[in-house]
Amino acid sequence: MSDRSLRRPELHPVWLAFHDRLSSGRPVSRVRIGPLNDAEREALADLLGLDRLPDAKPFIALTRLEAALAETDGRTVREVVADIVGPIDDRAADRRRANDERAALWAWLEAHNTVRSQPALADWATHCRGAGLIHGSVTRTRELLSAALTVLAALPAGGEPLPVFAAHTLDGDSHALDDGTRLSSLVLRALSTVYGVEPPDGAQQRRALWARAGIADDELSTTVLTAGLCPDGHGTLSRVTNACTEAGQAASLTLAQLRTPGEFRFPAVPVHITENPSIMALALRRFGPYCPPLICTSGWPNSAVIHLLRMLAAEGAELRYHGDFDGEGIRIAAYVLDKTSAAAWRMKAQDYRAAIARHNHGPTPGRLTEAPWDPALAPAMAEYVASVVEEVVADSLLSDLESQITAAGAVHKPQILFPESNT
Known part of the structure; x- marks a missing residue:
């Protein structure tokens, strides 16, 4: 059978049906054709060498069609179908x-x-x-x-x-x-x-x-609480923070001040960060003008908080963050650690377990997510189903700050100058 005969319109339903099935990418043994009209049935009977007309919707075995083409054309079914209909896909x-x-x-x-x-x-x-x-x-x-x-x-x-x-x-x-x-x-x-x-x-x-998220923040109402900052320089930011530190008071710095700080040089010393203002208040009450550098995010940090932390890190400060042991506290900590160079400060599973052992269980921690700095923390909180707010562990945090004062040689007997306060 010539190529022209194979291209007869009456055989087109056969090639289309085989093209569709072969393009499926699955094994093919037989293909159903049709419904065929009388002329198409006659053309199919001639192609297969049948002695009678096939049904209007016949099944055609691939091996039968291969044999017929081998005798009359010398090509395989795939070759004929690809030539007449187009490339065979693999769906x-x-x-x-x-x-x-x-x-x-x-x-x-x-x-x-x-x-x-x-x-x-x-x-x-x-x-x-x-x-x-x-x-x-x-x-x-x-x-x-x-x-x-x-x-x-x-x-x-x-x-x-x-x-x-x-x-x-x-x-x-x-x-x-x-x-x-x-x-x-x-x-x-x-x-x-x-x-x-x-x-x-x-x-x-x-x-x-x-x-x-810090878009179009008001430069004056967007602020960050600080304590114990003693930068060098004669810029506005240095004068404000030094004055507040000498007075043993917190400074509320605006985003505008942080954007135009003037001359500002900060020593490469540890800077501790807390989530809650109450911890800063306790630190100032206990250490007064000797309070080590301390930053408060006041919950979710705004653009002023992140801006200041990045400024301090650029000067060589080592940032250490602590927050609440609850679902949102973990997410805030992850955010601060992601947006700055801060490391976790007493925020690991062992710290949480120690706090739980010393204090009564707090309310449920809410929705928990992974703590990237310690994969064991979220499972531990899920085990106890209890939160621990910063105020509960304030004594440990203040002890770390006091150790920093002693290490820096600011005082010789911090236990005398800074008597324990109720936390």
Whole structure:
């Protein structure tokens, strides 16, 4: 049978049916054709050498068609089908490849440094996976997620307006985070997960969430509490902090002051960070003007807190952070450690267990996420189902601060100058 005969329109249903089945990527033994009209049945009977017309919807064995073509054309079924209809696909392999690409995408997201360093974002990654691909494209989805992760890594911002922050962060695209964009929604969803609040459902809530992440903060109302800072220099920031330290008082520094500090040189000494102002109050009451350098985040750190910590680290300060042993406290600690060079201070599983052994159990810790600095901490808290606030372990924290004073040679007998206070 000539090639022209094989290309007869009446045989086209045969080649189309075999092309579809062979493209499935699965083993093929026989293929059902039809329904065929009389002319197509006659053409099929001629092709297979049948002595009578086949049914209108016959099954054709692959081996039978191979044998017929071997006698009349010399080519295989795959060769004829590919020549007449087009290249034969492998849909099973395509599906496997697509599944592998999707699996690789979600594995990349879950293992990303920004997600791993802030374990609360694991819930966001799970949400992204559940939402699926953007227009079915792994490439487009990864591009969007990469942009969102770039934004999250750059937060908290330094108080810039949103378009300015977007331009600095996303290759000059000042509109990338405009309200209603897919990227803006994705980042806000991540922020709501980190802060443990409901996703914003209105413009006012969206603005509030951006502000919490340091976008368009008010330079005067955004402040950070400090104590014991004694930087060198004659700039405004140095004069303010030294004056407060000499008076044994805390300083409330504004973001505006931190942005334009003037001459400011800080010695490479440890700087301790607490979550709650009450710890700073106890330290000042006990140590007065001898209080070692101490910073308070007052809960979730704002842009002034992060700005100051980065300033101090750039001067060589060793940052040490302590917070509450509860779900939110662990997330705040992970955030501080991710955004700065701070290390955990008495925030490991052994410290938690010791505190639980010495004090009555506190309220339940709430939603727990992994502590990147100590994988054993979250399981320990889940075991006891109890929180430990900073105030409960204030004696240990103050003891560390007192040791720092002694090591620095600030006083010879701190136990006399700084009598124990009720904590």
